[in-house]
Amino acid sequence: MMIKILIVDDKTENIYLLQSMLDTNGFKTISAKNGAEALGLLRTVIPDLIIADILMPVMDGFTLCRECKKDELLKNIPFFFYTATYTDSKDEEYALSLGADRFILKPQDPDDFMKIINDFLNEVKKKTVHPKDTIQQTEDIVLKEYNEVLIRKIEDKMLQTEKAEKELRRYAEQLEKEILERKKNESSLRNSEEYNRLLFTTSPVGLALCSMDGSLIDINPAYARIIGRTIEEVLKLKYWDITPEKYMVQEAEQLKILKETGHYGKYEKEYIHKDGHLVPVLLQGLILDRDGDHFVWSSVEDITERKKAEIALKESQHLFQTLSQVSPVGIFRTTADGKTTYVNPKWTELSGLSHEEALDSGWLKAVHPEDGGKLSESWIKNLKSKNESSAEYRFLHSDGSLKWVLGKAVPEMVGNDIVGYIGTITDITKRKLAEEDLQINEKQLSTIYKTVGDVIYYLVIESEGVYRFISVSQTFYNVTGLSPEMIIGKLVTDVIPEPSLSVVLGKYKQAIEEKTNIKWEETSEYPTGKLIGEVCINPVIDRNGICTHLVGSVHDITSMKLAEEELTKAKDKAEESDRLKTAFLHNISHEIRTPMNSIVGFSELITDPDLTSETRNEFIKTIVQSSNQLLSIISQIVSMATLEAGQVLIYEKEVSLNSICKIVFDQLRSEAIGKNISLKYNTALPENEDKIITDETKLIQVISNLLGNALKFTKTGSIDFGYVVKANYLEFYFNDTGIGIPNDLQEKIFERFRQVELSLTREYEGSGLGLSISKGYIELLGGKIWLTSTLGEGSKFYFTIPYMKASLNKISEEKLTDKYVLKKTITILVAEDESNNFKLLTKYLSNDHIVVLHACNGIEAVEICKKSKQINLVLMDLKMPEMDGFEATKRIKVFRPDLPVIAQTAYARDVDKTKAFSCGCSDFLSKPYKKEELLTMINEYLTSA
Numbered sequence: 047m048m049i050k051i052l053i054v055d056d057k058t059e060n061i062y063l064l065q066s067m068l069d070t071n072g073f074k075t076i077s078a079k080n081g082a083e084a085l086g087l088l089r090t091v092i093p094d095l096i097i098a099d100i101l102m103p104v105m106d107g108f109t110l111c112r113e114c115k116k117d118e119l120l121k122n123i124p125f126f127f128y129t130a131t132y133t134d135s136k137d138e139e140y141a142l143s144l145g146a147d148r149f150i151l152k153p154q155d156p157d158d159f160m161k162i163i164n165d166f167l168n169e170v171k172k173k174t175v176h177p178k179d180t181i182q183q184t185e186d187i188v189l190k191e192y193n194e195v196l197i198r199k200i201e202d203k204m205l206q207t208e209k210a211e212k213e214l215r216r217y218a219e220q221l222e223k224e225i226l227e228r229k230k231n232e233s234s235l236r237n238s239e240e241y242n243r244l245l246f247t248t249s250p251v252g253l254a255l256c257s258m259d260g261s262l263i264d265i266n267p268a269y270a271r272i273i274g275r276t277i278e279e280v281l282k283l284k285y286w287d288i289t290p291e292k293y294m295v296q297e298a299e300q301l302k303i304l305k306e307t308g309h310y311g312k313y314e315k316e317y318i319h320k321d322g323h324l325v326p327v328l329l330q331g332l333i334l335d336r337d338g339d340h341f342v343w344s345s346v347e348d349i350t351e352r353k354k355a356e357i358a359l360k361e362s363q364h365l366f367q368t369l370s371q372v373s374p375v376g377i378f379r380t381t382a383d384g385k386t387t388y389v390n391p392k393w394t395e396l397s398g399l400s401h402e403e404a405l406d407s408g409w410l411k412a413v414h415p416e417d418g419g420k421l422s423e424s425w426i427k428n429l430k431s432k433n434e435s436s437a438e439y440r441f442l443h444s445d446g447s448l449k450w451v452l453g454k455a456v457p458e459m460v461g462n463d464i465v466g467y468i469g470t471i472t473d474i475t476k477r478k479l480a481e482e483d484l485q486i487n488e489k490q491l492s493t494i495y496k497t498v499g500d501v502i503y504y505l506v507i508e509s510e511g512v513y514r515f516i517s518v519s520q521t522f523y524n525v526t527g528l529s530p531e532m533i534i535g536k537l538v539t540d541v542i543p544e545p546s547l548s549v550v551l552g553k554y555k556q557a558i559e560e561k562t563n564i565k566w567e568e569t570s571e572y573p574t575g576k577l578i579g580e581v582c583i584n585p586v587i588d589r590n591g592i593c594t595h596l597v598g599s600v601h602d603i604t605s606m607k608l609a610e611e612e613l614t615k616a617k618d619k620a621e622e623s624d625r626l627k628t629a630f631l632h633n634i635s636h637e638i639r640t641p642m643n644s645i646v647g648f649s650e651l652i653t654d655p656d657l658t659s660e661t662r663n664e665f666i667k668t669i670v671q672s673s674n675q676l677l678s679i680i681s682q683i684v685s686m687a688t689l690e691a692g693q694v695l696i697y698e699k700e701v702s703l704n705s706i707c708k709i710v711f712d713q714l715r716s717e718a719i720g721k722n723i724s725l726k727y728n729t730a731l732p733e734n735e736d737k738i739i740t741d742e743t744k745l746i747q748v749i750s751n752l753l754g755n756a757l758k759f760t761k762t763g764s765i766d767f768g769y770v771v772k773a774n775y776l777e778f779y780f781n782d783t784g785i786g787i788p789n790d791l792q793e794k795i796f797e798r799f800r801q802v803e804l805s806l807t808r809e810y811e812g813s814g815l816g817l818s819i820s821k822g823y824i825e826l827l828g829g830k831i832w833l834t835s836t837l838g839e840g841s842k843f844y845f846t847i848p849y850m851k852a853s854l855n856k857i858s859e860e861k862l863t864d865k866y867v868l869k870k871t872i873t874i875l876v877a878e879d880e881s882n883n884f885k886l887l888t889k890y891l892s893n894d895h896i897v898v899l900h901a902c903n904g905i906e907a908v909e910i911c912k913k914s915k916q917i918n919l920v921l922m923d924l925k926m927p928e929m930d931g932f933e934a935t936k937r938i939k940v941f942r943p944d945l946p947v948i949a950q951t952a953y954a955r956d957v958d959k960t961k962a963f964s965c966g967c968s969d970f971l972s973k974p975y976k977k978e979e980l981l982t983m984i985n986e987y988l989t990s991a
């Protein structure tokens with residue numbers, strides 16, 4: 047029998063749902079819409095189970111349950127509550143307390159629900175369960191509890207209703223919104239379709255829709271463009287028509303992936319362009335379902351440019367790689383703080399490190415320890431300034447060898463920051479070695495430059511005819527007197543003076559044109575004076591055969607040349623001298639022979655006893671004149687020799703100028719009268735102020751010479767002489783109206799042996815020595831001598847001497863006027879070994895007041911002096927046997943220091959005079975001397991004594 051189940055629920059769908067479930071499981075169901083209807087139904091039908099909702103109109107489930115449990119007929123019918131409203135445990139508790147068998151909450155999984163039903167019914171069948179007894183409670187309590195539950199439920203329900211209402215409102219609003227949205231969407235959908243179409247047509251990316259078999263259904267213009275066709279043309283093709291054969295395998299794979307996953311790509315392939323070339327493309331796509339059909343929707347990107355760029359990049363990478371591999375310079379890359387990230391093979395070769403060893407800071411190990419500091423300093427400096435860095439340093443290899451490199455690095459910038467460096471190192475070892483060699487060479491060159499005797503200079507040829515000094519030897523400065531600033535870097539035209547410059551430039555040009563060295567002799571004027579040099583200029587030819595530099599040398603031959611010149615002059619002079627000497631010898635032999643002839647001739651004649659005393663006196667006079675003439679000649683020769691030997695000494699003493707003039711005037715007056723020539727003299731100083739300090743003998747000799755010449759070379763007219771005072775010197779003059787002297791000889795006649803007239807048949811006698819002796823003496827006295835003359839009209843000779851006034855010490859008039867008259871007896875010792883000389887002296891001294899003693903040598907002289915204390919004066923010949931006059935004087939002076947000793951000698955050398963004075967002699971007489979000279983001197987000593 048089918049089990050009948052009463053379903054009580056106010057909701058039709060609930061009843062329908064339960065009925066469906068229970069029917070499906072083989073139960074029979076009846077239903078009521080509320081408790082009251084159920085109770086009515088239960089009058090006619092007794093079900094096996096009642097399943098009731100709780101909250102229902104007319105009569106709720108609780109009341110139904112309570113009514114059933116109160117009814118004897120109904121109380122054993124199992125009662126299940128099935129509720130979605132009463133979910134509280136208290137509700138369950140209350141429901142069970144009313145006698146309900148199960149309290150099932152809605153919704154319940156159909157299987158679970160059916161299991162609960164079946165399990166319960168099985169238990170009922172097995173009689174393991176009995177319909178529950180109702181807990182008999184009083185009506186009041188039941189009502190009260192029921193009411194509480196109900197009120198609570200109503201409250202809940204109200205809350206739920208409110209909530210539901212709210213929910214409903216919200217839903218309504220939502221719905222309204224949705225409706226609006228939908229309306230909007232509908233229009234945007236329409237817009238979006240247009241938009242999509244627009245996108246499709248304007249997209250730069252190719253888009254294509256094709257069927258799974260490869261038929262192209264729709265494509266955009268970009269797609270058509272990629273393969274160089276119109277859309278219409280493309281749509282006639284299949285996908286496979288534009289895919290090269292080689293991609294078929296790949297395409298099959300992609301198709302497989304597409305089918306498995308619904309999409310494919312991205313992947314690269316090529317399309318066949320209309321013109322046949324292949325266009326690289328990047329593809330991706332997905333499967334589209336349209337009305338159950340599958341389509342492939344693809345996007346295609348033309349990657350020609352990218353591919354080109356990739357190829358270019360690859361090429362550039364390849365290029366870099368190749369260059370880097372074969373580069374003759376080392377290449378490196380570092381981080382900003384100098385950590386190496388890359389080096390090329392050349393770098394490793396130069397550093398001696400492997401690529402791995404060089405990485406990071408490893409490269410520093412290879413840098414020479416002395417250069418490391420310098421290198422990092424410059425690195426830091428450049429890092430700060432963000433400059434390109436450049437440094438020369440050394441790599442020290444493990445085998446001890448060195449490599450010099452020039453390292454250059456440029457910063458790699460990102461924005462303003464240095465992120466690293468890329469640089470090169472170039473092997474400069476050879477250059478460095480060459481530089482070292484160059485330095486050594488330069489040192490050597492500079493040493494050569496400093497020490498070489500010749501002038502050496504190095505010129506650069508800047509352009510035609512433009513030569514600039516690069517370097518010169520030290521001798522260049524020494525010889526020219528120019529400083530380095532005046533030469534180095536200067537043009538030849540600024541350094542070498544004309545007229546040498548023109549010659550030099552011509553020679554340079556010749557050397558360059560002929561490409562050979564040129565030698566010549568050159569004379570230049572520099573601040574240091576004249577430079578005569580043997581110049582040699584060598585062109586320096588470069589490898590192109592062009593002359594780039596000139597090396598010049600100058601061998602200074604100035605002194606050699608000057609010596610040569612001097613030699614030539616000396617030779618000329620010697621030849622001239624020789625000529626003059628020959629002439630002189632002729633003259634002199636004439637000058638000597640003439641008086642000698644007279645002396646010898648008349649000396650013979652004078653012995654003739656038949657001569658009258660008048661004739662004899664005439665002869666004697668001639669002999670005396672000739673002797674004087676001879677003496678004068680010999681004196682001149684001796685004076686000249688002494689002058690030339692540089693042995694003339696000056697003996698200065700107080701001299702009366704006017705007296706000297708008078709003496710010379712007196713000597714020549716008679717000769718002038720004889721020639722009918724007017725002879726006058728003039729003295730500028732008054733008698734008592736005419737004393738000066740000078741060498742009297744020499745002054746007299748000069749005046750005599752000049753006056754003698756005037757007289758000799760004047761036939762008629764007049765001669766006047768004298769002196770004038772000029773500032774601090776005295777000027778003597780000698781004017782004559784004689785023959786005059788030609789201009790070209792006016793200077794030369796002061797040379798020894800010079801005479802205007804050199805012929806053998808000359809009219810004027812003379813040795814040609816007078817003027818040169820006069821010149822020598824005047825210069826020794828501190829003056830000069832000159833002349834002016836007009837040929838045929840006369841000559842004017844002048845000389846000067848210093849005007850050194852003497853103190854007003856008067857020379858006794860007496861001495862001069864009475865010079866030969868001695869008033870008291872005096873004793874004179876004559877030391878003379880030559881008996882003739884002694885005889886002559888005895889004659890000179892024959893006077894009543896003079897006693898003459900004779901000593902034949904020095905020893906005798908000393909002895910006599912010792913014995914004869916009365917000796918007042920000694921005339922000492924210097925050259926004597928046994929003991930000479932020097933020694934004898936010395937000895938005499940020991941015991942007679944005040945005794946005047948007058949030396950006399952035929953050696954009229956000044957050295958002898960000096961020696962005599964140093965031995966104690968008071969004065970000196972050169973033999974031969976005249977009687978007057980002797981007596982004047984004796985008078986001088988004995989009067990002052």
Ligand code: ADP
Pocket residue numbers: 751755756757759760782784785786787795800801802803810811812813814815816817818841
């Ligand atoms: P010397 O008179 O013995 O020949 P000097 O040396 O005194 O030698 O003079 C040299 C030359 O100078 C003379 O030979 C003469 O030619 C010339 N001379 C000197 N003085 C005069 C003068 N007053 N008038 C003309 N010629 C003179």
